[in-house]
Amino acid sequence: MAVTFYYAPYSTAESTKAILAELEHGLPNPLATRIELSISAGDTRKPAYLSDVNPNGRVPAIVHDGVPIWESAAITMYLGETFGVRAGNDPHQSSLYPEPGPRRGEAMKWIVWTNTTLTVAGARLAAALPVGTPGAVEKGSQDEVSKDETARKNEEEIARGDLAKNLKVLDEALKERNYLLGDQYCLADTHVWTFVSWLSVMGVSTEEYLHLTEWLARVGARPALKDQ
Ligand SMILES: N[C@@H](CCC(=O)N[C@@H](CS)C(=O)NCC(=O)O)C(=O)O
Known part of the structure; x- marks a missing residue:
């Protein structure tokens, strides 16, 4: 599993949570591993999180194949392009995001x-x-x-x-x-x-x-x- 999703409950990360729920619906295995952080406990500002995941100290963030991606809009577009466009006519693949155009x-x-x-x-x-x-x-x-x-x-x-x-x-x-x-x-x-x-x-x-x-x-x- 190559996507790791960092979130805090009741935060902007709810958007990525919903995007993943749509993309994972009906799949035998989840696309992402979830890691819960606490904003009030300061998890989003710990040195390892700032250096390896999001230097802005915020959620949501994902890491895909070792590459950190943050900003919820960018994450939605990235996950849509990567996992949401139906390839060819495979009816088993989701078509939740439009093709280029x-x-x-x-x-x-x-x-x-x-x-x-x-x-x-x-x-x-x-x-x-x-x-x-x-x-x-x-x-x-x-x-x-x-x-x-x-x-x-x-x-x-x-x-x-x-x-x-x-x-x-x-x-x-x-x-x-x-x-x-x-x-x-x-x-x-x-x-x-x-x-x-x-x-x-x-x-x-x-x-x-x-x-x-x-x-x-x-x-x-x-x-x-x-x-x-
Ligand atoms: N523009 C960012 C905003 C993310 C954001 O502000 N997240 C808040 C939670 S809603 C956060 O992580 N705050 C951490 C903090 O305030 O320390 C996005 O859309 O991803």
């Missing part, structure tokens, strides 16, 4: 948008929530910041407004289509789904976005994801 570009667009736009607003909200409330950054995390109550509330409001704009973009894109790329589910759906699901932990409601709400239920009901 415009559809691949669309998948990349949503994966990168999730990390650079949606999640940036979500991370600002997490950092603005008082430590200890659901979804707030963990105590001891490098993202923990202290601020006075007025500044905190202000930042929370701006972040919630930005998230609402982003969710509307997603809702519009899902109008008249079952999945982000059309009729066929792909790992871009998995990736975006994990981050939108994370937002609900912080009390961000998606109920007013009808298409998005239906899509969340559709993706969440997939056999590989429903017990996540």
